[in-house]
Amino acid sequence: MSDRVFAIFQESYRCLRPRADMPELTVEFYPFTNVHSNIRLRDGKLHVRLSDLLEGAPDRVLRALAHILLAKMYRKPIEREHSLHYRRYVSSRLIAEKAHLLRQARGRKFIESAQGRFYNLESIFEDLNARFFGGLLARPRLTWSRSHARHRLGHYDPAHNAIVVSRIFDDPRVPRYVVEYILYHEMLHLKHAVKLRGSRRCVHTPEFLAEEKLFPSLAKAREFLKRL
Ligand SMILES: [Zn+2]
Known part of the structure; x- marks a missing residue:
């Protein structure tokens, strides 16, 4: 030090x-x-x-x-x-x-985009960043998934510093707070992430869960996801 x-x-x-x-x-x-x-x-x-x-x-x-x-x-x-x-x-x-070089060194190019048909993940990210993280999170790559995967709502990929959200949520029938909740959850993974050498673990420590509870529409969002 x-x-x-x-x-x-x-x-x-x-x-x-x-x-x-x-x-x-x-x-x-x-x-x-x-x-x-x-x-x-x-x-x-x-x-x-x-x-x-x-x-x-x-x-x-x-x-x-x-x-x-x-x-x-x-x-x-x-x-x-x-x-x-x-x-x-x-x-x-x-x-x-x-930061760009660091990511490049880890290979793989993303062709996907943060701009969906209805929601833009970048603007939602910046909004959440300001509201819940004091603007401190550096924006990772953000992208809608290529497929309409249902089993995985979203995930943070530390090796490529990317958050991927399932494309099924890029839909006008999905309320914005649901997309926000999914992204917020992955932003907590980003915040708590360390280099995991490509492994994709989804670790929810008590600290993580306590922070997740700070999301105001948590119950509503979970209810929506359950009905999906
Ligand atoms: Zn998780």
Whole structure:
């Protein structure tokens, strides 16, 4: 772990919680499949994992990210300026290119598209990202499945950093909250994903399920899917 990054997180913690004790803290760069970062509190210790794509990021960007992660952890408001700095950097050409190369290195080209006949997965993704993830998730490839598969509503493929949603839901008879729910579920997989070397596991930890409950139309959406 670099001292510079460690110091930035300590400072940021101090700013956010001036009177609280400084917890034990670890910060490491981690080979996520995209520009993703997370923070966990376990036994009073803070563990931060940052995407290794951010390894050379300027202090300003790391300070912004430290603020965002810690504010989320302690349920404080995220300062607009920080979230702007961070997002601007992540969507900058250099980072976008690096992320692109990373995905290319994993091969396979997607010809499918996020734009269905009725729903656009990209705009639904961005909407959910802003509402539930503080805009922090880097957008993976999003695509409607080629077939009208019923057995699989959607899945996140970590090896190709792609979310695929079954095409049967790209239909005007399907309410938007159902598509949102399916995508939200896969976005949680994206958020909790680590490199799985191509395996496609669908892991629902208690933490995952608790977060899924935050989706407002969860019961309605499940009811709809059951009737399908
Ligand atoms: Zn799942």
